[in-house]
Amino acid sequence: MRKTLKLLPIASFLLASASIVSVGAYAATDAQLSHKAITNNGIMKFESLKQPVISATGKLLAVEVSPDRGDSHGLVQSLTSSKKFIVKGGSKPQVSHDGRFVAFSIDTPLLEKEVASSKEKKKLKSGMALLDTQTGKEQRFERVKEFSFNQSGTHLAVWFEPKEADKIDDKDKTVVDKSAEKEKEKKAKVDKFDKGSELTLVALNTGVSQTIANVSRFYFDKAGKHLVLASNDTKAKKHQLVLVSLDNNAREIVRQFNNQQIGEVSLSEDGKYIAFTHGDSKQAPYGREYHLSLLNIATGDVKSAPVSKEWKLNRYTKLRFSEDSKRLFFGRVPQVSQQVELKKIATQDDLFDQEVVTGQRGLKIWHGEDARIKPNEIKQYKKEQKRTYLAVLHLKGNNLVQLADTSVPYVDLQEQSRFVIGSSDIPYRKMITWAGFYRDYYLIDLNTGHKTSILVQQASDQAPSLSPNERFAVYYQQGDVYLYQVSKARRHNLTKGLNVSFADEDHDYPSTAPGYGFGPWLDNDAGLLIYDKYDIWQMNTASLEGFKLTEGKGRKQGIQYRVTGLVKDENKPAVLASNQAVLLHGYNERTKGDGYYQAKLGTSGVTTLMEGDYKLKTLARSEDAQTIVFSKERYDLFPDFYSADYSAPEKAKRQTDFDAQKRQFNWGKSELVHWTNGDGQPLDGVLIKPTNYVEGKRYPVLVYFYRFMSDRLNAFPSMKLNHRPNFAWYVDNGYAVFLPDIRFEVGYPGASSVQALTSGVQKIIEMGVADPDAIGIQGHSWGGYQTAFAVTQTDIFKAAVTGAPVSNMTSAYSGIRHGSGLARQFQYETGQSRIGDSLFRAPQKYIENSPIFYAERIKTPMMIMFGDKDDAVPWEQGIELYLAMRRAGKDVVFLQYEDEPHHLKKYPNKLDYSIRMTEYFGHYLKGEPAPSWLTQGEAYTEYKKAD
Structure with a gap:
């Protein structure tokens, strides 16, 4: 049954109000000029913190400080004093065990890269700096x-x-001994x-x-x-x-x-x-x-x-x-x-030898029974060349056992003494094309190599976890969590009868809902922690029973609890003592705020350590101490780093102050907005009002979205120029920014998106914030598709910018994701595009959800952006949309960025796109003069002149 799209009438948005300000009347007041204006130049130089590393002793922190464009530097900060060091050009820090020495990679300065020729760039190599924090001495290596x-x-x-090898003089005319050359050819090449x-x-x-x-x-x-x-x-x-x-x-x-x-x-x-x-x-x-x-x-x-x-x-x-x-x-x-080498043409007879001539062919044969389609097979070729199959040599007895093989190629190697988990996707490689990714899982005996099947056709992102003492494996399947007893090859449903869902409650894809994963195991394999959406459960492996470690407060209060702050070791997962106090991170789904909490294993209950209207990220834990490093942020608070004892994050000490660079600007604030869509479904979103917002005054609005956006309420905006609008720039330039949540209905992704968008926009108009005649929309990739579809169904948006959109699901269905070589069919049948069936079984749904079939309805000016080497969405989708709108006589501009993938990589292009986006919205939403490229386009001859 076709879904009826309950769109609000366009007329309802044209609210008569004396407080409405006409387009073009958004000039800054004197009050707004008391701080520095946010400019592209300022964004380029805005610094962020990356790759924090804490010493094993917990006394020192090293971090990379990087602007969006420019040279990074290393920051070394004592966690017990005010001592700090700056290492020019530093990135990717490593810290010695005692924290006395810090090493940074030193990249070539950006200016040197930019002025170098392509040949010279190949010779540019990174260096290294070694800092002695005791003496302050720095030693550099090239x-x-x-x-x-x-x-x-x-x-x-x-x-x-x-x-560097000695250069060869191209002009050297010395006669070369051919016999010596032939002798050289016989020698193996050194690579x-x-x-x-x-x-x-x-x-x-x-x-x-x-x-x-x-x-x-x-x-x-x-x-x-x-x-x-x-x-x-x-x-x-x-x-x-x-x-x-x-x-x-x-x-x-x-x-x-x-x-x-x-x-x-x-x-x-x-x-x-x-x-x-x-x-x-x-x-x-x-x-x-x-x-x-x-x-x-x-x-x-x-x-x-x-x-x-x-x-x-x-x-x-x-x-x-x-x-x-x-x-x-x-x-x-x-x-x-050994592969047979094809004979090359060498004689007159070879010119007419069919076997020799066809040996020079350029041909790839695609067969219907191929395990992988050819583009994916080619992409996998290099990986397969480097693939090895895990074996183990038992030193006592010199006994060698092959663990992985061509039928079970993958082995998850942890610190185990008897068993490892192996897996195979081979039976399901063909169905990846339309059904997604699955594997069979095995328990492999390290002593014999014997493989015991424990799971068949399991989603590959739902792998089982083996207990530290190898007595049990735990896995999620079809809404429940199961415990597999290794010695008896028995499985037990741990969650049967528990009155709560362990499947993703927000799953809105046409596929089986995944679980929420598992926490750490307890020592001696006595138990483990598992998660539902909100609470943590402690399960006992002997009694096969459990209890809510978080006492059910998570579901009651809308807080999603998870264990955090454990020492990370990729080869040896953390194991908890049965009575250990553990640090929990909590996300409040209602307020969108975070907190740190404490629970004690074996006892039901949660102690609040700190919580509030901010976002917390646990970044590191010292190996030999109780020190953790975390960041705390809001929209108007930079995510600076804090250090604290693992058991007392509320007593944290602030270690950095990069919020100072934000304080020179007039920053906006974010607020949470609630509304219901046309079907009565409650939705949330984030509204960021312009700096120096005046109550009762209406502003142009930029709507940006993808799926769930309200969890960004307390996220500091990304200070970068890329495929997204820079929120801080728009807010500082008189726009409100609106980030609505989208909830999808399988089979009707376009219609359900439009319902969420239009009802959300209606809400901010009713709040008196949005100018109904100046609302723009921008989305990229999946958000780009929704943007393109939305303007075919409603005229509420006065300008639209869509990046890398699918415009025609009927042609995109059998397109290729060029980055992986995979076909796109699975995205529609089981994944993000949410059609839920094949093109030939549900052709009408593909048509109904494709923007190009409604191109004649579009009244909103649109700017389309694609990189012509897009590795996720075929860039021809942008051409189809452009040509459909062009044929229908619509207002459309298409930006084709050369040699760019799905997300722009080259900084000149990122800057250019950001500028054109601001000019585009400035013209259509604020009445600013249109640039010539928007009114006239650009002839290829002009492009070549610029080139």
Whole structure:
């Protein structure tokens, strides 16, 4: 049944009121000029904080400070004093364990990049700065490829880029011996994988350094005792395995080869073994077969890992010891027959040999039974070239077990002693095209490689979690949470009978609703934490029962509680003590404010530590201490960093004050707006009134949206120029900005979006804020589609800017997402576009939800923007919309940005689009003079002149 679109009559928006200000009467008053105006130049220079790193001791914070355009700098801040340091050009900080030393990557200055030629740009390399926070001394290194501290923070390894090769004189006319050339061709080429470069090891406490040449790999052990390096001198044919003892900086060549290229290296956690791969240096790097060996550091004995006729090691093999040093994990690839080389035309007869001639063809065959469609297969090709299949070598007994294989290619490797989780998407690769992503999940025995199926056709974003002691696995399926008992291969429904939903309650897609995920496991596998929309449940694995850790307050008060502030280790997830006090983050769905709370495991109840009208983000937790770092923000409060004890965030100390740069501007404020749509469904939105807002005065409004926007009430606006409007600029220039929530109905995405938009706009008109004759709308991607559709159904918007919109669902349905090579069908049948069926089963729904079929109705001027290398939406969708409006005689402008993807990447284009957007809305919403590009366009000849 076709949904009836309950649009408000256009006439109802034309409110007669003495307070309405005519278009063009939005000039700034003297009061508005008391602060600096927000300009594009100011936005470019506005700084944000990135990549905070806290020392393990919890006493020091390092962070990258970056403007939208320009050079970053590093900020190092003591958390226990006012001591701070600035590192010019610094980014991507690393901190030594004790916090005394901080290393930053040093990027090439922007001006140097901008003035460099394309050839010169390729030679520009990053550097590195090392700061001693005790002395304030800074040491700089140039052309650095990689750097890292050892685990204990006593040493720093600085690995340099290869030195530039000597230039070849193109004018050299020396006669070359052809026979010598042929001899060279027989030799294997040396590529960057084989080439080594210098590595400098710095002993931080003494400042003494040593340099090792031709390093191609290096690895610090986690005990902080050793550094192992692969040094490959391909010219001298010297391939050395080098071990450095970090307690005395002594260097020893523990293994040397003349014709064996050393590949990967690793050290066992107990410091007893070096694992390394090596292969024939005469073989080409891409085809070289490697062997795995283990060297006993104490005795010097070398043991080779078993070899297989079915499997081999290659250049992409990685090595990793288990935490207990009993196992070595590494990747292998199947042995495959050599590909047949196509014969090239060389003789007169070859010119007419059909096999030889067709061997030069350019052809890709798309077959209906292909697991992947060709564009996706091609995109996956490079990944597949680098794919290895996980195996494990048990050091005791030298027993090798293959864990992953071509039928179960993925393994989630955590610190486990007996089992790991494996998965396979192979049975479902074909149906990815229309149904989305699924996997089968297996429990894999580390000792035997035996695979036990535990889940079939599970959504790939709903993977099971294995308990630390490997007695249980937990997973979500069809609205419930299940516990799988490994020893008995039994599954138990943990949430059956609980009077609450564990499925996403806001899920409005034509697919099965996902769950809310799981919190940490408890020690000894005694239990785990699971989430519903609001509350946290503590489940007992013995009794298979649980209780609301948060006492049900979440659902009663509309607060979404989640565990936060745990130490992050990607290889070893956090485990909680059964009576531990845990820090919770809470988001109040009603007020949109955040808070920190505390709960004690084993007891039902929540203690409020702090809450308010702000947004909180937990950023880091120190490894060896109770210190956390978090940010606190509002629309009018920059997200500065605070430090606190894990148990007392309410006593936090403010560590940065980048809000100072905001205080030079006249900033607006955000407020929450409530209304109901045409179906009586309650909706929320954010209204940001202009700076120096005058009650009773009406203002032009810019509507920006996507799906849920009200959770941005307390978000500081992004001070960047990109594909979105900069809220702060518009608010400072006399606009109100409105961010409405959109709730969708499957099958009617366009109509349900329009209902939410028009009812929301009606609300802010009734509030006396919006000028009904000056309301603009802007959206990008999914928001761009909704923008394009909205103006076909209502005349309420006086100007529309749509970025990367789908305009014709009938053609977009079988389009290609060029970034991934995936077909777009699944987006309509199960995903964001929310049609819920195929084009051939529900053609009318595709037509009803496509803007181009209503192009003749459009009365709103529209500006369309696309990058012509869009990797998500085919940019031809913009052409279709442009041509439909052009044919219908509508007011339309199309901005085609060359060589740009779905989101603009090149800064000149981001700035240009931002300027044109402000000019466009300025003309149609504020009566400002139209620029020539808007009234006349731009001829290609003019474009070429500018070029």
